Amino acid sequence: MSAAVETDGLGKSYGSTVALEGISFSVQSGEVLGVLGPNGAGKTTAIRILTTILEPSRGSFTVAGVQHSRASEIRRLVGVLPESAGYPAKQSGEEYLRYFARLFGHSRASARAVAARLLEQVGLADRGQSLIGSYSRGMRQRLGIARALVNDPQVIFLDEPTLGLDPAGQRQVLGLVRGITAERGATVLLSTHLLAEVEEVCSRVMILNRGRLAAEGTVADIARRAAAPRSARLRVAAEHVARAREVLANAGIERVDSADAQLGSLVALLNGTGSTTGMNDGLRALADAHVPVLAFELEGARLSDAFLAMTEEA
Amino acid sequence: MFAATLVAACAALASSGLAVAAQPSGVSVALEPLRIHTELGRNVLVHATFRNNGPAATGSLIAHLNVLSLRSGVEVDPEDWSTHRTRYLGTLPTGGSQTITWKVHAINTGKIALYVAVIPQAGLSSRPATGRTVQLVVAGRRTLNSGGILPLALGIPALLGLMSGGIQVALRRR
Amino acid sequence: MELAVPTPPTRRARGWAIVGEQELRDLWLGGRGMLLGVAFSLLLSIIAYLTATNQALNFLEQREAVNLTLQVAIAVGSLLALLAAADAVSGERERSTLESLLLAPVSRLGITSGKLIAALSLWAAAFVITVPYVWFLGRGVGLVGKAVLLGLVVGTLLAVFLASVGMLISVFASSNRVSLSVSLFLLLAIFTPTQLPSSAQKGWAGEFLLRVNPLTAGEHYVGKIVVNDHSWSEDASWLISPLVAAAVFFFLAAFVGARYMQLGRRASE
Numbered sequence: 151m152s153a154a155v156e157t158d159g160l161g162k163s164y165g166s167t168v169a170l171e172g173i174s175f176s177v178q179s180g181e182v183l184g185v186l187g188p189n190g191a192g193k194t195t196a197i198r199i200l201t202t203i204l205e206p207s208r209g210s211f212t213v214a215g216v217q218h219s220r221a222s223e224i225r226r227l228v229g230v231l232p233e234s235a236g237y238p239a240k241q242s243g244e245e246y247l248r249y250f251a252r253l254f255g256h257s258r259a260s261a262r263a264v265a266a267r268l269l270e271q272v273g274l275a276d277r278g279q280s281l282i283g284s285y286s287r288g289m290r291q292r293l294g295i296a297r298a299l300v301n302d303p304q305v306i307f308l309d310e311p312t313l314g315l316d317p318a319g320q321r322q323v324l325g326l327v328r329g330i331t332a333e334r335g336a337t338v339l340l341s342t343h344l345l346a347e348v349e350e351v352c353s354r355v356m357i358l359n360r361g362r363l364a365a366e367g368t369v370a371d372i373a374r375r376a377a378a379p380r381s382a383r384l385r386v387a388a389e390h391v392a393r394a395r396e397v398l399a400n401a402g403i404e405r406v407d408s409a410d411a412q413l414g415s416l417v418a419l420l421n422g423t424g425s426t427t428g429m430n431d432g433l434r435a436l437a438d439a440h441v442p443v444l445a446f447e448l449e450g451a452r453l454s455d456a457f458l459a460m461t462e463e464a
Numbered sequence: 465m466f467a468a469t470l471v472a473a474c475a476a477l478a479s480s481g482l483a484v485a486a487q488p489s490g491v492s493v494a495l496e497p498l499r500i501h502t503e504l505g506r507n508v509l510v511h512a513t514f515r516n517n518g519p520a521a522t523g524s525l526i527a528h529l530n531v532l533s534l535r536s537g538v539e540v541d542p543e544d545w546s547t548h549r550t551r552y553l554g555t556l557p558t559g560g561s562q563t564i565t566w567k568v569h570a571i572n573t574g575k576i577a578l579y580v581a582v583i584p585q586a587g588l589s590s591r592p593a594t595g596r597t598v599q600l601v602v603a604g605r606r607t608l609n610s611g612g613i614l615p616l617a618l619g620i621p622a623l624l625g626l627m628s629g630g631i632q633v634a635l636r637r638r
Numbered sequence: 639m640e641l642a643v644p645t646p647p648t649r650r651a652r653g654w655a656i657v658g659e660q661e662l663r664d665l666w667l668g669g670r671g672m673l674l675g676v677a678f679s680l681l682l683s684i685i686a687y688l689t690a691t692n693q694a695l696n697f698l699e700q701r702e703a704v705n706l707t708l709q710v711a712i713a714v715g716s717l718l719a720l721l722a723a724a725d726a727v728s729g730e731r732e733r734s735t736l737e738s739l740l741l742a743p744v745s746r747l748g749i750t751s752g753k754l755i756a757a758l759s760l761w762a763a764a765f766v767i768t769v770p771y772v773w774f775l776g777r778g779v780g781l782v783g784k785a786v787l788l789g790l791v792v793g794t795l796l797a798v799f800l801a802s803v804g805m806l807i808s809v810f811a812s813s814n815r816v817s818l819s820v821s822l823f824l825l826l827a828i829f830t831p832t833q834l835p836s837s838a839q840k841g842w843a844g845e846f847l848l849r850v851n852p853l854t855a856g857e858h859y860v861g862k863i864v865v866n867d868h869s870w871s872e873d874a875s876w877l878i879s880p881l882v883a884a885a886v887f888f889f890l891a892a893f894v895g896a897r898y899m900q901l902g903r904r905a906s907e
Contacts, residue, residue, distance in 0.1 A: 236734030
């Protein structure tokens with residue numbers, strides 16, 4: 151299966167400032183790639199290069215198999231929701247979509263049909279004739295997604311699609327993104343700050359930091375690679391706390407702290423490999439020592455931990 | 465006898481429609497028509513024929529059209545009445561002639577006099593040669609009918625305003 | 639391996655036509671253009687009313703009134719075209735709508751051309767609004783046809799020139815405020831020679847300035863024909879600078895402006 155997006159040593163500089171350096175990755179058709187990174191990491195720069203808004207200073211890339219030198223062909227094949235995109239307040243949503251449908255080659259009649267279909271798909275059918283100036287932020291984002299789909303793109307770039315939305319709005323937009331990938335089988339590159347979104351929607355993740363590729367892979371791969379420390383939160387009867395500490399220490403769990411004010415709550419710090427073997431040994435030891443475990447929860451090794459670890463280190 | 469014949473000949477010529485004045489320089493200026501009736505704003509043509517009646521060719525000549533009002537108190541700016549009033553004729557051989565035409569716009573009403581003066585381009589001390597004046601009678605004409613200005617002055621902004629308002633209402637109804 | 643590039647649905651209209659049509663809709667159905675038209679017509683109405691009710695108006699002053707109407711139409715129409723063009727790219731940039739437009743498969747030349755068409759529509763509207771006023775003022779002096787045609791020719795040249803200048807400024811300006819300010823300043827600078835004392839305008843340097851400046855040259859040409867009843871060819875040399883300015887700046891705006899149209903100096907995070 152050919153890569154939908156492939157980059158090789160992609161770089162962008164503004165004078166002496168390096169915005170991107172040596173970015174090489176590939177995204178297979180149908181994948182949803184999460185693009186993570188702190189502010190200034192180069193996420194939007196990367197997306198703008200791949201969508202032909204900016205020219206790279208170094209390297210090369212292909213999108214949907216088309217070389218970067220053929221920018222106008224790439225633009226026909228991609229759909230983009232730019233970060234903080236603006237919308238003309240005096241146009242209706244339907245008129246806006248019709249305009250872009252026509253720019254992408256549709257006739258007037260065809261553009262009308264495309265606009266109606268997309269408004270339906272993003273849940274704006276009843277507000278299609280209203281002026282965009284009257285839309286909420288969430289509605290504008292949905293309109294932006296609709297615009298990104300107007301040409302039935304093979305690759306879709308969504309730059310911070312949930313920015314500024316309340317949780318309900320975020321859920322709506324993520325639902326749309328899931329629907330896009332499920333129904334169209336398109337490849338999606340999703341740039342976001344919300345790690346929970348990435349964990350929920352993306353099959354793979356790419357972390358950028360200060361213009362460089364810090365990590366790439368599945369969520370689990372990245373968490374493992376980051377050697378993020380894990381911990382376990384457990385609760386025992388108040389009178390068994392001292393005994394539980396002793397048993398866990400003997401089982402090789404070096405550090406056991408009290409957790410919050412609730413009596414009997416303990417936090418056991420596990421090793422950094424992400425393996426739960428040590429905790430299994432500890433639980434078995436507690437059982438053998440007849441120390442009842444009233445509650446247990448494994449924590450850590452989340453993407454957020456990996457993200458922080460990778461971006462703080464640099 | 466010769467003098468009497470000459471005087472009689474001049475008198476005969478003067479009474480004819482064609483006005484000729486003999487000039488010491490030998491150049492004569494004949495204008496036609498001598499009387500023009502027109503209306504305010506119209507254009508008329510005045511033709512001037514310059515003839516060299518002298519024994520030798522002239523030097524380069526300059527002809528200039530002048531315009532003045534026969535009624536006191538009426539300011540006439542000749543530049544408004546005719547452009548290129550000064551014309552450079554070149555030389556005229558003995559017996560030769562040249563005709564120049566001026567287009568004159570009737571800018572004011574009333575009785576206006578036009579005459580043409582000719583001087584040599586080199587000899588500034590020469591007396592200009594002139595012909596008879598042309599009398600231009602300009603009748604008034606109502607060129608601007610102020611009736612109907614209000615409908616126009618109010619109607620167009622009102623129409624555009626209505627169109628603008630209609631569009632805004634239609635947009636707001638969405 | 640290259641994935642198949644899907645052929646778009648039948649292309650019914652070129653990019654510049656689609657952009658131009660949408661810009662025209664935004665300008666005129668959005669209300670801005672109509673309001674400007676109303677304001678402009680009020681100005682002409684005042685001029686026409688004062689002229690028409692002046693019983694002492696002589697023939698020449700009536701021609702001058704027609705000339706004034708034409709000059710106002712050309713000046714205002716060109717100014718509006720300039721301001722619309724000055725907002726064309728920098729305004730989109732500021733409203734964050736430029737990126738979406740650049741992502742569409744329409745050439746940058748198509749974008750600048752379409753926007754220039756919309757800007758020039760303001761001149762076209764100003765001209766159409768002017769016609770009935772010129773007819774009213776000029777019918778008694780036999781000037782209507784000549785004045786209308788003259789206004790169309792000279793006004794169009796000047797509107798193309800100024801709209802193109804505005805578009806160029808808009809492409810390179812760092813903000814919309816800078817674009818509009820520079821455009822207005824330039825317009826003032828171009829109009830300044832008309833305020834020179836007449837003695838200064840008559841010398842060779844003064845005349846050169848007037849001839850080289852497309853606005854003053856066009857104004858001079860219109861005045862000579864309308865007021866002084868010159869023929870079209872008599873002062874034709876005064877049309878050289880408006881013609882050259884319109885052609886050169888249109889080329890610059892359409893092609894050079896398209897080449898350098900970007901999101902911003904630093905279109906990155």
